[in-house]
Amino acid sequence: MIIKTKKYKLETSTYIKMAMLEILRKQWWFIIGPIAIACLAFIWPSWWFISGAILIVVLYLLFWAVQFTGVTQLEQNKIIFEKMAYEIDGRQILMKINEKQGMPVNWDMIKTAKKTKDAYFLSLSKAQFIHLPFRIFNNPNDLKMMDAYLKRKNLIA
Structure with a gap:
């Protein structure tokens, strides 16, 4: 899914x-x-x-x-600060700027994950992370599915 x-x-x-x-x-x-x-x-x-x-x-x-x-x-990091949508599945997190441009992030690239009171924080390195506020998810089932993915990948308990 x-x-x-x-x-x-x-x-x-x-x-x-x-x-x-x-x-x-x-x-x-x-x-x-x-x-x-x-x-x-x-x-x-x-x-x-x-x-x-x-x-x-x-x-x-x-x-x-x-x-x-x-x-x-830095010019090469400008993409991180653009408006983008995310598609998350069991293989990867796809960061999409539009329908034709996107960047996949495999689950094995994520070093740590943390669930705060209002967002998911996925750390890739000291200076790179993915911040996913709960408000960007379309429904509560998406949040439950995200929790399931993170637990399956042993990123959160």
């Missing part, structure tokens, strides 16, 4: 916000190092430790923000 969705456009601001949250969720451990450096201020009182830790965290977040903003500006 094929699930056909309504057309949906991923906004660049939504992409940047979701990508930043995902990178922080995956790399939360990076914050531990600067916190340890800041704790040295209790042993040797100095504002250098605290300001250095804050600077490291800010530069790290700025680095990723620039990376994700750059993705939205």
Whole structure:
């Protein structure tokens, strides 16, 4: 059975916000190092430790923000931010711009999947993901079928 969705456009601001949250969720451990450096201020009182830790965290977040903003500006990634419909079946997810142009994404390309309160989040890499809000599905049966596909592919429990 094929699930056909309504057309949906991923906004660049939504992409940047979701990508930043995902990178922080995956790399939360990076914050531990600067916190340890800041704790040295209790042993040797100095504002250098605290300001250095804050600077490291800010530069790290700025680095990723620039990376994700750059993705939205690249010509080869413009297709991600166009309005497209999705056709989902047991073999692939077909991202269709129109009836003649589309890009298939095989299920084995999806590394992780997450079901949030209002969308499916299918991660392909650090900077690439498919965001499928529930509102683009035509009926509740499509949502149940999507859950079944994700469970069959062992992407969600």
